[in-house]
Amino acid sequence: MSTIAYDLTFLETPLLPRAAEHNKLKWMSLTYDDSAEGGESLINVIDDGFSYTLSMLLKEKKEFPFAMGEMVFLNESGQQQAVDLSMFDSLSFMAKCSSDNTLTFSLFTLDENASRQGDARSDRISTRYFHCNTQWQSFDIDITRLDTPEWWYKWYDQALSEQEYSLSRVKKISFGSSIQSPVNVQSTISIRAIVFNGKDWVYLYVFCALWLLSGALLLVWLLKAHNSYLMTKIKDTLNKERPIIAYQQLSIESHRDKDKAAILKCLATDYANSELNLEYIVHKLGINRNKINDILKTECGYTFSTYLNKLRLNEAARLLSENQDANVSEIAYSVGYKNVPYFNKLFKNEYGCSPTLFQHGNPSAVYHTKTAS
Known part of the structure; x- marks a missing residue:
């Protein structure tokens, strides 16, 4: 695509x-010299197929002898017709002369006034x-910056200040030849690789716009993919916690051990309660602090503070998933923080994302599944 944009932007017409x-x-070769005005200069086209080669002989019979080879533009029917070269800004070519020569390149345009x-x-x-x-x-x-000779302005009564010309009708x-071309010397002029060059920036601008749009779409896709990955990870984390929650409920209802049941019930x-801590449980239940930690570590695999945070964070996650418009601060306070x-x-460490992202990621289906289990 970049190659196409380059080709459309940087124009080359040989x-x-x-x-x-x-x-x-399309064009055809013609010659013009001073013989039409009483001079004796001669010019011939040797080749105009693969190169543009001229044979020129200037003679001094006329004060300013001249001769030129012309490339006249044609339409599709082969008739002479002006062409639009406004999309081009330069002409490149290679040239070689049989002897040192100063030559003239000329461009002829239709002038609406002259x-x-x-x-x-x-x-x-x-x-x-x-x-x-x-x-x-x-x-x-x-x-686009050629010079018009003064004689043309004088002959056709045009203002010398009017230097602008249009490339739309060439x-x-x-x-x-020029006034410094050698006279009475047979000269051969060879020109090849004649190319009009131009730039049309519209295509490059369009390409850049499409490239930026593609980049934006890719970024949106990556963000969606990351969000999907994050939600999958959260779901896996919640599924891992399901056995713990189920065991806690079973432990509360089984009444196996009085102390264990009392501890789990109190925590549940x-x-x-934002004032809930280990000393609170010791004071309320009258159970030794070491025994509390031992029961929680043996039955649930967590210390007191870790188990308490998991209870609070699980409830916070449920509230966030079921209340899309709820304030995160209010939920934090409601679960004891x-x-x-x-x-x-703590929430980000547990679930891998902020409470806000979790809330609007809409993982409610995970909690519905968990409750059903």
Whole structure:
């Protein structure tokens, strides 16, 4: 997907090979020189299939001799037609000359104020110069910042301050001589890899938006998966406690041992009393503190404080699961905790999450199952 976004964002449209089916821009070769204006300069196209190669000879009969090879754009029917190049901002190519030469790249656009039917020179000409020699060189011309010669403004009575031109109606481009091109010298100019380049940031923005959306969806999925895992873990923890609760109920109802029954009954009925502690049980039942701990350790596997916390936390978990709108602090107080942060800490250690998350995770089905058991 990133490759597609890159290709759609960074546009490349080659002009060579000319006959390639995938070429979006169709064109044909024409030449133009000063012979039409009394000069004797000559220019011929040697190749326009796989490269654009020109043979040029400038002669001094005219004060400023010139010659150029033109690439005229066509429609699908092969007729000359201006094309929209507004999505491009540069033209790249490689060039080599048989001798040192300063050449002119020109771009011809239809000008709504100056272009006239039948007068090709009235089309706005925008130029840039480049120097080539006997070695292949790479060039990259910004086609949005070309210069229009002053003579064009004078000939067609246009304001020199109007430097802007539109790439939406381009008739042709050309490569030709300049006033510094050698005269009376046969020159060969070879140009290849002619490519219009542009950028369309919309596709990159869309890709980034989709990427961010995918990341957000992934994050939501991970949070849901984590919550599901947490609820499963809580359910497993509650299931492990079921034998303890069942045994406590059985112990209370069996009346096996007077002291044991009295201890379990006292804890089962007074656990919500915030003043309940080991000394409270000793004073109320008259049973030795060591004996109390021994009975709880033997019968339930817990110390007094651990067993008391489990009773309180189990009841708190039930209240949270069955009362979605209940205040956590009120539930903490109702099961015997004066210190809410301490209750939160104990609850998280027991169930792996805060009381608030447990309450809204809706594990009520676990308690219904436990009660049924």
